[in-house]
Amino acid sequence: MADKRKQRILIADDSEMNRSILADMLGDDYDIIEAENGKEAVAILRKQAAQIDLVLLDIVMPEMDGFGVLKMMNDFRWIEETPVIMISAESAPARVQQAYELGITDFISRPFDAIVVHHRVVNTLLLYTKQKKLMNMVTDQVIEKEKQSALMIDILSHIVEFRNGESGQHVLHIRTLTELFLKHLNQMSERYYFSKSDISLISTAAAIHDVGKIAIPSEILNKPGRLTDEEFAIMKTHSEVGAAMLEALPVHQNEPLVKRAYEICRWHHERYDGRGYPDGLKGDEIPISAQIVALADVYDALTSERVYKKAIPHKKAVEMILDGQCGKFNPLLMDCLRDMEDMIPGAMSSSEAKDWSDENVLRNLMEDLMQREEISVSGRTLQILEHERMKYQFFADMSQEIQFEYTASPSSVSISEWGAKHLGLDEIIRDPRHDAKVIATMNPESIDRLAELLAHTTPQSPIVNFDCCVRMGGVERWMKIIARATWSQDEPPVYKGAIGKAIDIHETRVKMAALEEMAAHDTMTGLYNHKFARIRIQDMMTRKPGSNFALGIFDVDHFKQANDTYGHMFGDQVLIHVAKTLKRNMREGTVSARVGGDEFLLFFEYREHVDLAINRIFNSLIGTYEAFPISVSMGVAKTDMLGTDYDTLFHAADQALYAAKRAGRGQFRFYDGDSCGTLSLISPIDGDEREQPQRPEDDRTDGGKEKET
Amino acid sequence: MTLQECYAALEGDYESVMGRLRTERLVQKFVLKFLDDGSYALLTTSMESGAYDEAFRAAHTIKGVGQNLSFNKLYESSHLLTEALRAKNIEEAMPLYEQVKADYAQTVAAIRQYQASL
Numbered sequence: 001m002a003d004k005r006k007q008r009i010l011i012a013d014d015s016e017m018n019r020s021i022l023a024d025m026l027g028d029d030y031d032i033i034e035a036e037n038g039k040e041a042v043a044i045l046r047k048q049a050a051q052i053d054l055v056l057l058d059i060v061m062p063e064m065d066g067f068g069v070l071k072m073m074n075d076f077r078w079i080e081e082t083p084v085i086m087i088s089a090e091s092a093p094a095r096v097q098q099a100y101e102l103g104i105t106d107f108i109s110r111p112f113d114a115i116v117v118h119h120r121v122v123n124t125l126l127l128y129t130k131q132k133k134l135m136n137m138v139t140d141q142v143i144e145k146e147k148q149s150a151l152m153i154d155i156l157s158h159i160v161e162f163r164n165g166e167s168g169q170h171v172l173h174i175r176t177l178t179e180l181f182l183k184h185l186n187q188m189s190e191r192y193y194f195s196k197s198d199i200s201l202i203s204t205a206a207a208i209h210d211v212g213k214i215a216i217p218s219e220i221l222n223k224p225g226r227l228t229d230e231e232f233a234i235m236k237t238h239s240e241v242g243a244a245m246l247e248a249l250p251v252h253q254n255e256p257l258v259k260r261a262y263e264i265c266r267w268h269h270e271r272y273d274g275r276g277y278p279d280g281l282k283g284d285e286i287p288i289s290a291q292i293v294a295l296a297d298v299y300d301a302l303t304s305e306r307v308y309k310k311a312i313p314h315k316k317a318v319e320m321i322l323d324g325q326c327g328k329f330n331p332l333l334m335d336c337l338r339d340m341e342d343m344i345p346g347a348m349s350s351s352e353a354k355d356w357s358d359e360n361v362l363r364n365l366m367e368d369l370m371q372r373e374e375i376s377v378s379g380r381t382l383q384i385l386e387h388e389r390m391k392y393q394f395f396a397d398m399s400q401e402i403q404f405e406y407t408a409s410p411s412s413v414s415i416s417e418w419g420a421k422h423l424g425l426d427e428i429i430r431d432p433r434h435d436a437k438v439i440a441t442m443n444p445e446s447i448d449r450l451a452e453l454l455a456h457t458t459p460q461s462p463i464v465n466f467d468c469c470v471r472m473g474g475v476e477r478w479m480k481i482i483a484r485a486t487w488s489q490d491e492p493p494v495y496k497g498a499i500g501k502a503i504d505i506h507e508t509r510v511k512m513a514a515l516e517e518m519a520a521h522d523t524m525t526g527l528y529n530h531k532f533a534r535i536r537i538q539d540m541m542t543r544k545p546g547s548n549f550a551l552g553i554f555d556v557d558h559f560k561q562a563n564d565t566y567g568h569m570f571g572d573q574v575l576i577h578v579a580k581t582l583k584r585n586m587r588e589g590t591v592s593a594r595v596g597g598d599e600f601l602l603f604f605e606y607r608e609h610v611d612l613a614i615n616r617i618f619n620s621l622i623g624t625y626e627a628f629p630i631s632v633s634m635g636v637a638k639t640d641m642l643g644t645d646y647d648t649l650f651h652a653a654d655q656a657l658y659a660a661k662r663a664g665r666g667q668f669r670f671y672d673g674d675s676c677g678t679l680s681l682i683s684p685i686d687g688d689e690r691e692q693p694q695r696p697e698d699d700r701t702d703g704g705k706e707k708e709t
Numbered sequence: 710m711t712l713q714e715c716y717a718a719l720e721g722d723y724e725s726v727m728g729r730l731r732t733e734r735l736v737q738k739f740v741l742k743f744l745d746d747g748s749y750a751l752l753t754t755s756m757e758s759g760a761y762d763e764a765f766r767a768a769h770t771i772k773g774v775g776q777n778l779s780f781n782k783l784y785e786s787s788h789l790l791t792e793a794l795r796a797k798n799i800e801e802a803m804p805l806y807e808q809v810k811a812d813y814a815q816t817v818a819a820i821r822q823y824q825a826s827l
Contacts, residue, residue: 015746015748015770015773015774016746016747017739017742017743017746017774018770018773018774020739020742021730021739021777025730060766060769060770061766062763062766110773110776110777111726111729111776111778111779112729112777113728114729114730114731114735115731
């Protein structure tokens with residue numbers, strides 16, 4: 001990155017003229033930031049010290065002078081990474097001396113000479129760039145070395161476990177528990193203090209506590225039943241054997257790791273009251289490292305399944321240990337265990353979820369690196385990263401949002417703490433597409449669709465919006481997922497995964513649906529309005545292109561009389577009654593709508609005997625309302641004859657209705673192709689956008705058609 | 710009026726500034742920019758209100774700019790003023806301040822004349 005971007009120079013000088021002269025001298029090769037006093041310079045450094053490659057610093061400035069800035073740069077250790085060239089006419093030797101002591105790299109005195117300024121800047125930048133590169137190389141090598149030794153220890157301890165027939169998690173658990181106890185001891189007792197590197201050393205050494213079991217015959221190691229006294233005596237030798245192996249190492253005797261491992265191997269079966277083995281050490285004769293590993297070992301042995309026993313639940317295991325059933329331990333450690341009781345199961349399961357060898361070792365390493373003076377420079381960068389991470393986590397927790405990060409290969413998802421809890425999922429999920437809990441939360445089609453959308457983004461437009469149903473606590477809710485795909489810097493770019501969040505839009509969505517529903521219905525009868533019925537009908541025909549459908553239109557005979565005789569209120573009641581009757585008698589899947597003043601529409605799929613179906617509905621509509629006799633006239637059009645164009649069907653049904661009325665009302669007619677002219681009978685109702693059709697002038701007597709609703 | 714004549718009028722060192730800034734374009738740019746520099750205004754207000762710490766910084770800035778642009782006459786007087794103010798010797802500073810005022814006026818007059826001839 002440093003190679004690509006322009007190097008950034010901060011010029012702190014109170015004279016705009018002077019800053020401008022310097023900026024001009026440096027030319028366009030650099031990215032120049034200016035500060036007009038010391039405070040401003042510090043504020044800029046505070047925000048972006050890591051991105052500033054060089055500071056040109058004046059001495060005499062208001063608010064805070066150059067020495068003040070230098071002091072801050074020392075306090076915050078920015079000076080270790082960002083070189084400073086002092087610019088000033090001040091040449092009193094004491095001041096120059098003071099400036100060098102505060103860590104400046106060079107001095108430029110006024111008046112500025114363009115060539116001198118340019119060369120000093122270039123040289124200083126070059127020097128620091130080389131130094132940074134060198135430091136990164138060292139860091140990389142240290143990381144590589146630590147990785148390899150962690151790997152070797154992992155391999156070694158897994159060999160032991162493998163022979164032992166243990167779960168493979170044992171080493172992990174011992175490490176995690178040891179680390180947990182050590183950290184807590186630091187907090188609860190003044191007697192012990194373990195530095196970060198002590199903790200890392202002891203928990204790493206703990207991994208090979210059982211290395212001596214390599215020398216135990218596997219018939220004894222893996223015997224399902226109780227060991228005989230003789231066998232047990234052999235088994236017990238493993239601690240001495242392990243220690244002897246380490247003692248016999250031809251080199252590395254003085255390595256702290258080997259020393260700790262020796263203590264742990266030899267004495268992790270000693271007990272506080274002197275009743276352990278092999279040496280019968282008592283109390284604090286037993287090194288604290290061995291005491292802690294002994295406790296961790298006992299706990300994990302109890303809670304794990306072995307060839308000779310079942311797993312004992314966490315609470316019970318802690319009880320047994322506190323009760324002294326597994327031998328006597330340091331009372332301090334018992335307090336420690338009591339304090340930690342609730343945290344242990346969580347820590348154990350999260351240790352399983354993470355890859356110990358990478359993450360923890362590297363984290364410890366990072367912390368170690370920060371403590372080492374000579375490479376503290378990259379430490380600061382890491383500190384900034386850590387700070388960013390902490391900031392991010394804090395805001396994620398505060399926002400109560402479901403935030404996630406998805407890595408495409410190997411497929412895994414991590415969810416923000418709050419989000420995971422809210423969804424009832426783990427924070428880190430490997431292979432989410434095949435995770436039972438994930439699939440129970442979001443259906444696989446949605447997951448695949450989302451994955452597909454993300455994979456088909458481009459680095460230029462990486463954002464995806466996706467609405468889907470998510471099940472939480474047994475209830476389905478609508479969520480909007482907004483995600484940004486991440487692409488590598490490679491050429492061509494490679495899709496790496498995504499970051500994003502899910503927002504609960506259930507309420508909004510439900511409201512929208514309700515509004516849509518309202519807009520789709522005729523307010524008086526609660527049936528669909530024509531506009532919406534048309535959409536539904538077209539949709540049904542598109543979905544099932546091979547099926548037969550019938551579309552019927554009917555109106556209420558002599559409706560005008562009801563209106564005229566009993567008033568419009570009564571007329572409305574009649575329409576509501578008809579709508580209810582229709583709803584009650586139609587089969588599921590039938591679309592019904594009010595399409596005009598007293599005209600109704602129905603539409604359904606049929607297999608055979610469409611005439612019987614129509615007849616049934618037709619007859620069900622005949623009756624009375626408050627002594628007003630109700631009958632209808634109906635026209636029907638079928639897709640098997642007319643195809644699936646809605647307008648054609650509607651028009652044909654309308655014509656058949658016209659024919660039915662002309663034939664004396666109270667009957668239904670199927671459109672048969674040759675009937676009845678081309679005039680429509682249908683009148684509009686309010687809000688129906690259908691064009692007002694023409695109506696036959698000679699048919700006024702049958703009523704209803706002139707009614708306003 | 711040439712830039713060199715301008716330097717002669719304000720009693721500066723044209724050779725020296727060209728030696729350091731390298732191009733006439735750059736020298737011209739900063740000479741003209743000198744007219745907009747606020748340090749002199751700051752010097753007069755702070756001297757007159759008795760804010761001598763601030764006056765010191767203003768004089769120091771004028772000195773620095775004068776040095777960078779090789780305005781030798783103005784540089785000399787502002788240098789002396791700066792030192793007097795640094796020592797908080799107000800009695801000594803007052804006549805030096807008058808000298809700086811005169812030199813500044815001379816410098817600005819020369820630059821204005823040069824500017825007008827462009």
